[in-house]
Amino acid sequence: MEVIETTSRLAEVLDGPRRSGKTIGLVPTMGALHAGHKSLVDRARRECDIVVVSVFVNPTQFNNPEDLRTYPRTEEADCALLEAAGVDYAFVPTVEEVYPEPDTRVFDLGSVAEVMEGAMRPGHFNGVAQIVSKLFAMTQPTRAYFGEKDFQQIAVIRRMVELEGFDIEIVDCPIKREDDGLALSSRNVRLTPEGRAIAPEIHRTLAKSPAMKESGMTPAEVKAEVIRMIDANDGLKTEYFEIADALTMQPISRWEDAGKHGAVGCVTVFCGDVRLIDNIKY
Numbered sequence: 001m002e003v004i005e006t007t008s009r010l011a012e013v014l015d016g017p018r019r020s021g022k023t024i025g026l027v028p029t030m031g032a033l034h035a036g037h038k039s040l041v042d043r044a045r046r047e048c049d050i051v052v053v054s055v056f057v058n059p060t061q062f063n064n065p066e067d068l069r070t071y072p073r074t075e076e077a078d079c080a081l082l083e084a085a086g087v088d089y090a091f092v093p094t095v096e097e098v099y100p101e102p103d104t105r106v107f108d109l110g111s112v113a114e115v116m117e118g119a120m121r122p123g124h125f126n127g128v129a130q131i132v133s134k135l136f137a138m139t140q141p142t143r144a145y146f147g148e149k150d151f152q153q154i155a156v157i158r159r160m161v162e163l164e165g166f167d168i169e170i171v172d173c174p175i176k177r178e179d180d181g182l183a184l185s186s187r188n189v190r191l192t193p194e195g196r197a198i199a200p201e202i203h204r205t206l207a208k209s210p211a212m213k214e215s216g217m218t219p220a221e222v223k224a225e226v227i228r229m230i231d232a233n234d235g236l237k238t239e240y241f242e243i244a245d246a247l248t249m250q251p252i253s254r255w256e257d258a259g260k261h262g263a264v265g266c267v268t269v270f271c272g273d274v275r276l277i278d279n280i281k282y
């Protein structure tokens with residue numbers, strides 16, 4: 001595996017394979033890699049001739065400076081994991097390399113980016129669109145792999161791809177969980193022992209919600225019950241739980257209002273000062 005720091009070197013190594021018709025898989029990450037990222041890398045490895053993994057903590061998507069400052073950075077361990085996973089290129093640029101000039105682009109992401117994470121974290125999705133569009137332009141992958149833990153992010157990236165006219169297949173990959181159900185996240189390392197013990201209640205509660213739907217409860221009733229159950233745990237505080245159409249991300253008030261992609265319940269919960277997200281499909 002070659003560790004690449006510049007866009008010019010990245011273009012140089014990918015030019016030959018691209019010309020000879022090889023498929024290129026890109027896995028964009030912010031590092032602090034765990035088994036969830038590894039599952040994306042493994043899938044890219046199975047499906048593509050060349051695998052590129054970017055490791056870049058993108059400042060433009062952090063609306064909270066403290067979150068950016070405390071975001072875990074484990075570059076050496078990340079490179080070791082990627083090397084062992086058979087990655088061809090780890091792209092590890094500096095902020096100056098990615099943003100030689102401030103990125104002032106504002107993407108017309110529309111309603112998909114206005115709700116849930118978009119409402120709670122102003123500017124976050126525009127920052128995601130900025131970095132992912134840059135990585136797509138730099139790498140020109142055949143396919144790009146994203147984890148469904150950030151369910152709304154995938155919908156936003158699909159919208160950005162449509163806006164920018166990229167010919168790239170977006171591959172969404174299932175959430176990876178600890179044995180006790182906690183969704184794998186780079187932020188989990190910041191949980192206190194008490195937080196780590198209680199955090200699996202988020203998924204345990206979500207997992208009960210399809211049965212609530214089956215029992216005849218409306219989306220509003222399921223929402224209220226899920227929030228009540230999560231918040232009943234000392235140390236957990238729900239920021240939002242929304243039930244939305246899985247394609248448009250717009251909240252639904254009746255189950256029948258979900259389109260052919262079904263509905264998804266998306267939750268954000270504070271566990272101490274660590275903000276955890278998770279979701280469940282209906």
Ligand code: PAF
Nearest residue numbers: 028029030058128131150
């Ligand atoms: O999901 C993430 O880790 C980031 O939002 C991404 C897609 C790598 C962009 O920085």
